[in-house]
Amino acid sequence: MAHHRISVTVNGSVESVDVPSNMTLLTMLREKLGLTGTKNGCTAGECGACTVFLNDEPVNSCLVLAVECDGAEVRTVESLARKGKLDPVQQSVIDHNAVQCGFCTPGVLISARALLDRNPDPSEEEIRDALVGNLCRCTGYVRILDAVKDAAQVGAASETGGSR
Amino acid sequence: MREAHPGLPDFDYVRPASLEEASRFLAENPQSARPFMGGTDTFVRLRDGFWKETRYLVDVKNLDGRAEITFDPRNGLTVGAAVNMNQVVADPQVRAHYPLLAQAAHRVASYQLRTRATLIGNLCNASPAGDTLGACLLFGGILRVHGVEGFRDQPLAGFFQGPGRTALQPGDIATSIRFPLPVPGSVGHYEKLGRNVLSDLAIVGVTALGHPDSSTASGHRFHLALASVGPVPVILRDLLTQAPLTPEALDEAAGRAMEACHPIDDVRGSARYRKFMVRNLSRRALNRVWEGLQSGHCCE
């Protein structure tokens, strides 16, 4: 099987990685770069635990080949906090007790951040729609919805408008 | 027992420099090479142990000029093969002129899946449950296909041949799809029933499109496309052309849809339930379209 030397920017740092053709972005992040914040829940694009930003849009990293990311920019949950300061959506998830086991949380946070980046003032229906690809078995979701809604208000109040 | 593997099987990733190279490579390796775009279906199937003969995955999404949506007031809408579903949903031209297409694309899976899933991929995948097939068919979509002989147009009518089977031949790559201008005043609606409220595959999906037509007694013409109730989308054209357009007439048209489909039992639903749902959702969709036609607004 062919291997490829790719160059990919991960959380702001340019990485040169040797990847086989069939390696997914998820596996590359976790096993080549040691970025284990991104989780593997189903390897089939259904659970959303592996959601990361690829060129500023959220994707299921289990359904992207690493080799496809040559030249791309990837951001994971590890990039959300800046200099020790949590992203408003991270803080809001803590404040609302919207985390329990924490395994879906990294993917939820990426989907939520992506939503707020494209729509700073989402309705509850829009939040539900944006998170429908992030399965959570612990919380019952409503705390997560509230956390995202409040993070939007915090974002609007501080006019920081997200992490980009 | 499903034999889903922990990871993807062995294959070589191939990124051709041109369409010609891609078509040639695919034609030369008809069994072992597969084209892919977003990969959302391809990777899942490979992991599930389908397509065991696949040795090459040919990435055809980064070939020039294929990630665009263009609208021409005379020729209609063209969607490039690399355009993802979220782009279809959000595109102002699509929303203005083909809102039904945006509505159907929005009902595909989840946001992060739609970042990768493409409209063309959804069509070429030819799942009977595909959410966008109905809208594309009813809008008279014509695929632009690049094969070993060069480009050709491939109308969607006749394109779908069975679950996962299309009129594409080895070497063929769908590069874009063009939709002629809709009949002025067209109104569409997609009614999907999944097990969950959102994100599920359709147990039944009903796409309805209607438009004014001075040549019919009713002054209108309606069309339906039904998903998940046959090996390929079931199309009913030219409904409700008789006067008057009463609730009973809409009911009767919905009943015709029920009679026209021959669903099967599977893990998602029984044939019996699907028949009922084709009728009820067709009625619902036709009513929504009729309301839209009467109010003069396109409805989503």
Next chain:
Amino acid sequence: MDTVETTTPRPHQESAAPRPVGESVTRLDAHEKVTGEALFADDLQFGPNMLYARIKRSPHPHARILKIDASRALALPGVKTVVTGQSTPGFIGLYLKDRHIFCTDRARFVGDPVAGVAATTEEIAEKALDLIDVEYEVLPPVLDPEEGVRPDAELLHPELGSYEVANFIFPQPGTNIPNLFKIRKGDVDKALSEAAAVVHHSFRVPHVQHVPIEPHVAIAKVDERGRVTLWGSSQSPFAQRNLIASALGISQADLEVVAPYVGGGFGCKAGVSMEALAVAIAMQVRGRPVKLRLTREEEFYTTFVRQGLVAHFTMACDAEGNLTAMDNKFFWDGGAYAEYGVNMTRGAGYSSSGPYDVPNVRTDSYCVYTNHPVGGPMRGFGQPEMQCGLEQCINRLALEIGMDPMEFRRRNCVKEGSNLVTGMKMHATGIGECLEKAAEAIGWGHKDPPSAPHKRRGKGIAAMWKAPAMSPNAGSSAWIEMSEDGKCTLGLGGQEIGQGTFTVMAQMAAAALGIPYDWVRIASPVDTKYSPYEWQTVASRLTWSMGNAVVAATKDARRQILELVARSWEETPEDLDIVNGNVISAKSGRSSSLKGLVVYGLARPGDQGWIGGPILGRGSFMPTYVTGLDPETGQGERAVVHYTTGAQAIEIEVDLETGRVEVLRGASAFDMGKAINPDLVRVQMEGGLVQGISTALFESLQLQDGVVRNPSFVDYRIATSADAPRDMQSIIVEVPQDDGPFGARGVGEHSMVPTMPAIANAIHDALGIHPGAPPFTAEKVYLAMVDAGLVK
């Protein structure tokens, strides 16, 4: 060693619980979980020496294994070993040792592990599976528990009589019944013949799966002397140490289990499910870590599933609406192995009256071997399945005699002193209050118009009870160690699986010691080599049992500190207290920070040496008062430690055109004795309600000829963000538990127990149709409406 008194309030406690008990402090683990720093088992790094394991599984529900030829697999470059049942002949199991780590002579379900491969990559291990040739003789399967109990049924475990078994489990050798639990209380036949109303109904509750978002993973390493380290996603590090060591014939002291955060458990990571496979494989490749992780698909059919249940209920009441009799028959689909599931049969039996005072009860609760996936513990441990039918029958009986179902429940529910089905006397409980508050929260008795002409609305209610189902002597222990600045580290063996136990334990320790909450750290990950013993993180028992151990350990440390300071100050410990991290004297008014003295002790005056030393508190707790029950009657002094009770009331709307049921609002009210952290209790109630809704509306493992037809998220749907009701009310009722820390008892599982019947009862209220067995899918409801003539 300090033990806990069985009275509340605590001796040092005023009428209100000391801070921060009762406060909704921020979770200890939240920050690291939102940054991605929190480590789960698959995140641990083992370096390039690690091997990957994959499992060859039986494709047949029942087959004799005639021959296994691994020579082709062993020849594949990168394959390091292939392990079969020959290398692990010992038996393993929690309550009944009825399974091998790998199959030896027979495979009993589709997915039963037949061989294991370790290779340098997961891909090679996977490829090697196809190169293992297994010759089977296919045997007739048992695919239904009621078939399985027939005398002529194919025997799945002919050796049942020789299996090692706990003394409260009653296998029936020569049958497919690994446990039969009976209740004989009063005269049921007489009561039935004299009843004013009798209902009889049967239910088939399907198998479901826990669906943690984190699949199972285990990494095992065995050193040259045969000492084992196992890292895994585990609710039960100590039970795994015990069971795997026993099966392998090694000392428990030579098996270390390290258990980082668990990405959701709900029972499926309790006991031993796949972890022993990794250990058995690692045995053959000494010195190398071996990682086994399950695919999502394997997760659905190879680990524990919630057992299916066929339940027959007959129940009766008198003309005033007093329950007079229940006659129950339960056939639990235990699956291929019932090592853990046998106790659900028992739990259902001793709770088989539901939370009601019923003078005459007859129950036969059968665990039955079938060739289905292995039934194991799942949130609620049998009660959601059993009470699903029971609470629908209660509703029907109430309606039959013309009583409001809420009123009927309130009239009949257990009260302090009630004579329970086992003869145990009920302790103080707030179930009546739970019923009233849940009903009130959804406007019980008032019917709102539907939101659209094609919809119908309905309200339903269900009560519940559940006791921790466990070994009667399941124990807990804890230690607390002080650091120089007075902050402390709490050692415990219970696992943080999302329920917030680390937070709650830190709160209890801070309260019992007299220090701020943010002074407490948890010694994690749980590691059996360094952490104190804890039976398992199951049964909603940690807050109560481990909490008692933590309070005991903390009080031990506190006593040491106060004695030290009292000696130094020449006062008596009784006059001293620790408040906000300072030792203070009520008598002399003196005050001292804990800083320094908790590690270095205190100097005697005049440089005459030192007193004290590093403070280390330790405590343990084990209930000593649970008694055995008579095998023929199920009667005994005290069947369980306690019951947590509660109720849910739910309002739904049914779409007449599709059959889809939408939950508009749900109110949960549970009596957890004392909410140590009220908001964590509320999120347990919310999460449990949505998991309950998910099982009620969507979930079932579709088994056909022993094969799960929907082993993926594509076709096993769970509730998503779009399915959760906006309006969820969580009501805390606090009737203190006499042997609980600060009066607390557990509430983790309970919130999904009444959900299925509450929704079923609401569907009946909306449509006049009894939906029967879950899931109440749109299809099931719609076709029921068609069959009832409600729609055409």
